[in-house]
Amino acid sequence: MFMKYKIATAALALMSSVPAFAQEEPAGPVTISGSVALVSDYRFRGVSQTDKGMAVQGGITATHESGAYVGTWASNLSGWGTFGGSNMELDLFAGYAIPLGGATLDVGLTWYMYPSGANTTDFAEPYVKLSSTLGPVNGLIGVAYAPKQEALGKVCSDAACTIFNPGAKEDNFYVWADVNGAVPNTPLTLKAHLGWSKGNSGLGPNGTSIAPTGKYLDWLVGADVAVPGTPLTLGVSYVDTDIARVEENYLRPNFSDADGSSIARGKVVFSLTAAF
Secondary structure, eight states, X not given: OHHHHHHHHHHHHHHXXXXXXXXXXXXXXXXXXXXXXXXXXXXXXXXXXXXXXXXXXXXXXXXXXXXXXXXXXXXXXXXXXXXXXXXEEEEEEEEEEEEETTEEEXXXXXXXXOTTSOTTOOEEEEEEEEEEEXXXXXXXXXXXXXXXXXXXXXXOOSTTOBTTBOOOOEEEEEEEEEEEEEOTTSSEEEEEEEEEEEEEESXXXXXXXXXXXXXXXEEEEEEEEEOTTSSEEEEEEEEEEOOOHHHHHHHTTTTBOTTSOBSSSOEEEEEEEEEO
16 A cells, blocks of 8 residues: 555645644534645555556545544556556545554555446455554554455356356455654655565456465655645655566566566655645
8 A cells, every 4th residue: 555655644744734824713523634646656565556657646534533534545547456447446445543542543444446347346445553653753553454355356267157156255464564754854754664465366356466476575665855835745765575576477468567567576656745
């Protein structure tokens, strides 16, 4: 979830830096926040969802003072990320953030939708996140588990395959850790991410899989720079996976861009984010 994490981090940093105005009315019980971003490549858990091309992304979240929240996030797609033919990912999410001593426990669910895709593309993924702050450093660990669903399943390849029997349902497990910290007296924030996926290897019923090689690591290191006096953040990150070339070759041509090159090798990704 690399790029979505990146945008959310930038948005939080920006919203905390926007000055309060004396004439503002008292805040109500519901807060609306969001962001719009232009990224050079949309990487989901280390794998490009746009054939290493640019993406326009945006999301909005409504948060109640109780800690409950609901929101949506979207991005254009191409190649491996089309998940059955769609050119768009639309996520719906809801959850509840609970203060827990000096930390925050966040429990929720994301519904991944791929409008105009195949009939079995959408899937639900519950998650649990625990975050805390120590000085200028923010840390988060998270676990996401998608129970067995057709969209995550094994492709059916025998003679009994029909539209009513597309193949075995499968699940998917993802665990990750994020850390970021502001450099004192500068607009710079450093960040890092490490994730581990376990799920359906090979090609799923829609020609893709969110854990393409079954088990793999993804990671990110980078920095964000808040542009003073604006809601903008410039970001740069290096993202990579430990997916081996022999594993990539097994998945080709699906697991490659239009030029036939890998969509999971290391790459520098740039972003421009506006938060509101």
